[in-house]
């Protein structure tokens with residue numbers, strides 16, 4: 261199965277971090293890379309299974325509080341993800357998976373839990389849960405060249421503050437996002453965190469291709485999927501910017 | 504007459520006045536219930552006073568289990584029930600205050616209860632029987648996460664020592680919530696969807712699983728069931744085996760029937776009386792009903808979350824039969840359709856899917872990435888794709904809650920739905 265040239269995509273503990281449909285991000289990346297002719301090896305790790313340090317891209321999704329704590333502890337113990345990041349691997353974390361990449365997040369009953377500290381962000385509890393459509397404009401200063409608005413669905417109670425090491429992914433136009441300074445998500449090197457469910461990479465193909473281009477080291481040939489364009493057009497027409 | 508009773512009677516009189524005004528105005532069913540609740544916040548408990556009350560709650564199968572249990576109970580005598588699927592407080596008050604048939608004052612009550620509202624309803628009926636089927640991800644924007652629902656169930660159950668339960672031992676969250684109830688009949692009806700019970704609800708460790716059995720290092724484990732369903736046959740607490748012989752299709756409905764059977768037994772209806780009555784139920788709120796839409800015969804199925812879909816593939820007409828899938832994301836469906844990515848739609852490869860409903864584009868993207876042929880149509884019943892229109896085979900159409908109800912209404916189906 262495995263081959264030297266295959267792109268290795270690792271979904272981290274989808275049984276713990278897959279409550280909000282984010283397992284779709286692995287399917288989207290796999291399909292979009294294969295449609296460009298790349299060989300792909302998608303890997304779904306069971307909870308507690310060792311994290312291979314030599315894969316190309318790692319995905320973390322949203323999950324319940326206890327599951328998020330269990331995942332963070334397993335990842336800290338394992339150390340594989342940190343070794344992968346040291347080798348310049350790409351990481352994409354959503355919601356609980358975004359928060360636990362940071363320094364600290366509220367776990368079960370709101371008790372603060374240490375994260376894996378790969379992303380310079382800290383999360384605390386928002387006074388009111390953020391639930392609904394999220395629309396955000398990419399921020400160019402983050403070193404990420406995105407031109408299309410980011411669309412997704414958020415469902416979380418985390419307020420995420422960026423430290424000096426992290427750049428915002430986008431500026432919120434509708435919804436809550438990070439809940440601090442009207443920012444959404446964080447980027448640090450090749451690590452991207454966001455509150456965009458939907459799943460995020462199904463709704464935002466430009467972001468999916470950006471992550472893949474980091475893996476292959478060059479821009480990817482364009483890929484037009486009419487269904488994806490129709491979904492984006494419908495969502496962007498439905499969600500009104502707030503300002 | 505004691506002061507307490509007098510106050511209650513006065514309250515009921517006032518309540519009856521509100522009721523009749525509401526009915527004269529001809530307001531909607533659920534609106535009537537809301538008006539009653541506004542005038543008399545404890546209306547629910549009062550309407551249930553003096554009656555044996557059973558609540559059926561679960562993520563999936565609660566409407567069907569309620570209907571099967573009511574059918575079983577009716578075989579032994581009159582029953583008051585909600586057959587509308589309106590399972591929140593206002594709908595239940597309306598069902599009790601405006602029954603479709605007159606029943607004696609002491610007739611038992613069988614009600615479907617929304618998972619999030621069950622705790623509140625139980626405060627008005629602290630001696631109820633709760634029939635608890637399963638908990639899985641559904642309408643995460645409204646209902647919340649599964650562990651949260653289980654915690655709210657458990658803390659409410661713990662405060663009500665008069666409760667009795669019939670509970671699915673195979674579902675860890677249900678077993679954990681019901682474990683605080685002193686009188687529980689444990690039932691094993693299986694649990695196809697395990698993705699929401701990876702962790703122990705009690706301590707947060709990863710659960711060990713061995714077939715249907717599960718246990719945790721903390722000592723919490725699957726309770727021993729006294730009713731067991733295997734391959735369409737149920738073994739009752741005496742060890743006797745009964746074939747179910749249901750008209751309703753699929754494994755999930757066998758599970759619903761065994762939950763109902765054990766509940767009927769707990770309420771005094773013997774298996775021999777309950778089984779034939781349940782077997783005669785052919786459609787529940789239009790599910791599995793064949794209606795005419797766009798001039799062709801269409802069988803309607805409800806598919807509203809990943810656990811429900813896990814049971815769906817076995818029920819669909821086999822490939823290459825096409826299938827219509829209608830996705831909405833209104834409040835009653837859950838406003839976020841990302842759960843579509845938890846459904847293994849890859850299994851539909853080899854047939855054409857007609858994607859419809861307000862969120863058909865979300866489904867179309869999911870199917871595109873799954874490699875399933877699909878065509879997106881706003882209203883397939885007026886403009887059916889030629890490839891589907893050409894076939895004269897009965898067509899299956901699966902919808903989320905509101906999409907399903909709309910197809911049912913258009914097709915003129917289901918007289919048991921208000």
Ligand SMILES: [Zn+2]
Pocket residue numbers: 703704705706707708719720721722723
């Ligand atoms: Zn445990």
